[in-house]
Amino acid sequence: MMPVRRDLRFALPAERACDWHQQGSHVTHFFNALSLLFPAGERFFMDSVRNYRDSIDDPVLKKQVLGFIGQEAMHTREHIEYNDLLQSAGLPAHKLDRRLTWFLNQHRKMPKSFQLAMTVALEHYTAMLAGLLLEDDTRIAGSVPGYLQMWTWHALEETEHKAVSFDVWNAALKPGPLRYLLRTGTMLAVTLVFWMIVFDFHVRLLIADRKRGGHVRGMWRVIKYLYGPRHGVFPGIAMEWLRFFKPGFHPWDHDNRAQLARIDSLVAAVHLANAADPAALKTSQTSRRGVRAAA
Ligand SMILES: [Fe+2]
Ligand SMILES: [Fe+2]
Numbered sequence: 001m002m003p004v005r006r007d008l009r010f011a012l013p014a015e016r017a018c019d020w021h022q023q024g025s026h027v028t029h030f031f032n033a034l035s036l037l038f039p040a041g042e043r044f045f046m047d048s049v050r051n052y053r054d055s056i057d058d059p060v061l062k063k064q065v066l067g068f069i070g071q072e073a074m075h076t077r078e079h080i081e082y083n084d085l086l087q088s089a090g091l092p093a094h095k096l097d098r099r100l101t102w103f104l105n106q107h108r109k110m111p112k113s114f115q116l117a118m119t120v121a122l123e124h125y126t127a128m129l130a131g132l133l134l135e136d137d138t139r140i141a142g143s144v145p146g147y148l149q150m151w152t153w154h155a156l157e158e159t160e161h162k163a164v165s166f167d168v169w170n171a172a173l174k175p176g177p178l179r180y181l182l183r184t185g186t187m188l189a190v191t192l193v194f195w196m197i198v199f200d201f202h203v204r205l206l207i208a209d210r211k212r213g214g215h216v217r218g219m220w221r222v223i224k225y226l227y228g229p230r231h232g233v234f235p236g237i238a239m240e241w242l243r244f245f246k247p248g249f250h251p252w253d254h255d256n257r258a259q260l261a262r263i264d265s266l267v268a269a270v271h272l273a274n275a276a277d278p279a280a281l282k283t284s285q286t287s288r289r290g291v292r293a294a295a
Contacts, residue, residue, distance in 0.1 A: 001257065002063065003161035005070030008270050010078065010150040011280040017085040018209050022142035025209060026218030027225050031151065032086055033201035034129075036093055038079035040101040041122065042072040047108070048115040049165050052172040061167055068164040071157045078150060091208045096201055113173060117186035119165045124187070124244055125194060127162035127251055128237040130155035134259040138231050146280075149270050156263050163251040184245050191241070 013020075021028040046069050056062050086093040107115060133139050133155040140148055173179045226233045243249055274281045 003067030003071050011146040014085050016144045017089045020144040020147040023221050025212050026222040029205040030202055033198050035079050035082050036096050036201050039076050040104050042076045044104045045119045046072050048119040051112045052168050055172050064164045068161045117182050120169050121187040121190040123165045126158045128240045130158040132236045166251050
């Protein structure tokens with residue numbers, strides 16, 4: 001699978017930044033909390049893979065690494081702009097981003113193999129969450145189109161490059177029990193810290209947006225969204241998470257490449273929407289620039 005860098009822009013209506021998900025603002029803020037992780041997180045991913053670029057001999061993997069970096073760079077750019085919308089809506093987006101950047105920078109002092117193990121674990125998380133979004137229409141369908149397109153694009157590209165950091169890991173580190181223990185031990189630590197941060201960011205966004213109201217129904221929806229036995233996020237990823245601990249695990253063991261057939265039509269739909277309403281794209285970009293200038 002060769003990741004392709006796609007330079008896309010999305011029309012994100014600023015006034016819907018806190019309420020774009022079909023299931024309301026509380027579920028929206030779960031996604032917004034994830035969005036706040038991406039700029040700092042994906043920069044960390046790119047750098048931890050870059051650390052090993054020179055030790056890769058396989059020309060195909062070398063190209064896949066370039067594609068991976070190209071895709072994550074685009075995701076970072078778009079999520080910075082998305083997060084600026086949250087900031088302009090009165091949410092503490094920049095503060096939380098700075099906090100996460102500081103936290104991840106501490107990990108850059110750790111051994112490079114540990115940094116890559118973190119990336120491998122977190123890329124498994126993005127692949128699991130992306131898979132959920134793509135494989136079950138109930139999870140995002142009916143949401144505001146620009147946001148829906150952006151999350152679908154991100155989910156498709158996360159699927160497309162889900163094995164790249166893992167293949168770098170296998171190519172660069174000596175096989176054996178130590179490599180297995182580092183990979184799985186890091187996954188356990190990452191799981192704890194990742195969900196603590198998502199929970200913390202989610203709660204902070206909900207508190208910052210508390211004037212919106214509807215909390216009883218909203219909290220019920222978000223609990224169902226995360227824990228519901230049929231469509232919940234946690235039950236949905238449980239098996240995939242466990243598979244990571246198999247000694248011979250590979251991300252493509254879960255073969256969902258059929259989802260990628262949607263990419264071309266999505267790209268065409270984004271171009272069509274932007275051409276049909278260039279003002280919407282321009283408005284959302286102007287308001288994002290305004291926030292950055294004021295920050
Ligand atoms: Fe990404
Ligand atoms: Fe990724």
